[in-house]
Amino acid sequence: MIREWVGGERIPFARRWGIAIAVLGLMIALILLGQGHGFGALEYLQFILDGLRGGSIYALVALGFVLVYRVMGVINFAQGAFVMLGPMLTAFFYEQKWPPAPGLRLALAALLAVGIVGALGMIIERLTLYPARRASPLTRIIITVGVYLSLQGAALLLWGPYAKVLPSFTTLSLSDPTYRFAGVRVKAQSLWIAGTLIAALLALGLFFGRTTVGKAMRACAVNRLAARLMGIPVDTMSTLAFGMAAALGAIAGIVLGPVTRATYDMGLELGLKGFVAAIMGGLVSFPGAVLGGLLLGALENLWAGVTVAGFKDLFAFVILILVLLLHPRGFAGTEAEVERA
């Protein structure tokens, strides 16, 4: 029935030392590299603050990974494509001339994009993962990879390789105001992003804690068979969870839109880093994923500040390997949940 296998039980004690050494090494490396640039505390603070913006996006993407993984037991590599479709669709609708008021137009465009991506997610789940619900996890993971490739290709086909830019939510123009607090700078859009992350986390908490559908979905995550026996439509829950994750991904992409150049291939990097954040959080915990995302974003930006530009992306994936080697449960997962990986 439930495979009584607890991965955590066999993690050797020595790993704790490994973790301690890795964290210490990382700190020393960051400080030493920073010394070369002559950075002071304020610079570090600024790096961390800027990093938290990217980290919030990673966290939002990670929430989608966790949602799908908990309910369906699948690592959804298509998540990055939904992140990309969010700003692409929003920009596409925003470029249309109606309605004339730009603020309303942007809000409508974003709503429409999130709705479309969510619906697309559900359709894709029905067409691909649902027929393969009894297939091995390997098959299902590869299917999501195929979905990612198709969606990215479709975006390239529709909009070409050119970047789309969304206006700042605050000014509705391309320039975004910068606020100063005690010597550090914060962009207005960063606040939008942080607010969205908090709202998303609260909404997920309310959904799973208070609503019937949310509770049913949680039951599927704990034990599919038992949930089915209790009359919960497990397959519908999977479809719904996939759609919600897709919509969440789209939201992440949209709030990021004004501070980045949205292109058809942006999903790969964001998807992978969101995934790293989810792994850091143990892959099954929403707060863990958020913490993972923020930590990854902050550390990555610190790293980017003290090293050469080309090495920025290295950080997340070195962290991924280190987490898997040293502490595969992340810092929030419980023993039994590792089992489902």
Add this chain to the structure above:
Amino acid sequence: MGRAGFPANAIGFAIGLPLILAIGGLEAFRPMGLSLPALTGGLLTLDTMIRVGLFTIVLVGLNLLMGYAGQVSLGQAAFYGMGAFFSAIMTVRARTLGIPPALAEAWWWPWLVMLTGAFLVGLTAYGIGRPILRLRGHYLAMATLGLGIVVYILLRENLGLPHLNLTGGFDGIQGIPRLRLGGLLLWPAWRYYFLVWLFAFGAIALGLRVVRSRVGRALRAIHGSEMAAESVGVEVSYYKAQVFGLSAAMAALAGSLYAHFQTTVIPATFGFGSSLELVVMSAVGGMASIWGAPFGALTVLLVQEVLRTQLHRVIPNAQGEFEAIAFGVILVLIMLFLPEGLTTGGLRWLRSRMGLRPR
């Protein structure tokens, strides 16, 4: 089991070997206007066939890992790239590394580099796989994904040592020497073609032997049920790491052969997209099948070729984007409707047509 089964392996060699020989032998008739592109309407060139051979070597290893042991690798192109760049660096950048010219210019040096590279890459993979694979599930997929990207970035960024310029950054390394056997230069292409396919058939034979051995059975048992495999004394993480190392070594070997074929290597060839392409090839050919390797590689390369050359006739202005969509759609369709891939699925059909008991 030594009983009246479908002699797939014998038939495979009986058809495959002469076919490959014939395609190579065709080169002799080139002066008379007979050649592979001429016969296949430009679809198939010797160049493509060499690539099929190279990918066959990678895919046999990948199939052992994914199809038999049930462990996904989303970073296999990294090992391919590590082999390619190891060969390129050790030959072209020999002076930077302080290798005496007498050594670096000996005909056997690239061969030695190739074998050493495969060995080192395999050992690295084993070392990484050992702790990660102690855990259940798809941790390998995630770790290989990270590893693939780390390797790609390191290659692109000169391993973090820009003053040495070992990997050449974005532009990679040019002027990799062709292989020689004593005084015999393994070029023009048809000579190299035979060399690559010699290795490819070697890889197939190796794969078939592994699959039928005690180790191969242990791997398939792990795929079926790790718990049951352990309960009869199979050391699961050890075997998983071993086959991971073997697959990495095979990829590295193919990478070295690629480097000496192309004479130019750039990091972009070995990124995440290439790793996915390898997974697609493996799935198309049939993961749990050694013979699926050449078929998967050939099919995917042909589909790419057709899409590239023919698509604009159907859809005007069509470019690379359709290739990506088609790739994704093909991958999904195969996983949904033919999860065993073309080879295993096809063999099953053949067996039932011939009235042989399905296995």
Add this chain to the structure above:
Amino acid sequence: MLYISPDGTGERSEAPLLEVLRVSKAFGGLMALLDVSLCVWPGQIKGLIGPNGAGKTTLFNLITGMLRPTSGDIRFQGRSIVGLPPHRIAALGIARTFQNVQLFSGMTVFEHVLVGGHRHGRSGLLGAIFQTSRVRQEEKEARARAWRILERVGLVEWADRPAESLPLGLQRILEIARALATAPRLLLLDEPGAGLNPPEKAQLAGLIRSLPEEGITVLLVEHDMNMVMGLADEIAVLDYGQLIAEGPPEAIRQDPRVIAAYLGEEDEVWNAARG
């Protein structure tokens, strides 16, 4: 020399094969096993019974190293095996079957038994690639051994069939064959009779009964009371993670605590059926 089992069930002239000493196992806050001690003596068929959720399978998972006890010790042939990985414990001579049949999907019946004999071979990857004469010899011996076991359990005519295509009764026999192929000293059978019809059960009982003659000790979890009572020399009863009785079948049959434990279960079954 006399050995006294820790639970005080009697004296023996030989050492116990397996000793479970005050073992507890907690899952989170839930105690799946509490302070359980029992002995399995060489040559015995020992029954382990108890209502659903009593902790029988958990005990099996602890003995085979798939779980680690929260406290207590488990000794096999006098040596503690707590903390050893499952494959090492298998190598010491403990084999098991699973309550939910665990087959190697895609492999034939014969191959299952070959994998069962895995630990008798030593050839590795290089041996497989170069096919030395030693490796070929080893393979030949492994096949002969697997064949003998198939004959022994009566699965010869199914040898080339995919294991999943077998009826459940034969799948359970195949699991036993796979376990026997490891040449175990102790065989743990987890509800081998579940889901079988009477003739299949009779065949299974015959097979189990013949094992001690070959030097294989059996620890048997089974729900079918008639089957356990007919097979076991001695029976231990678990209820809510605790050992509530241990002794010969006749004594167990009349033990008031055992009857109460099972009556309770029947009550629940009744209530569930009514409401």
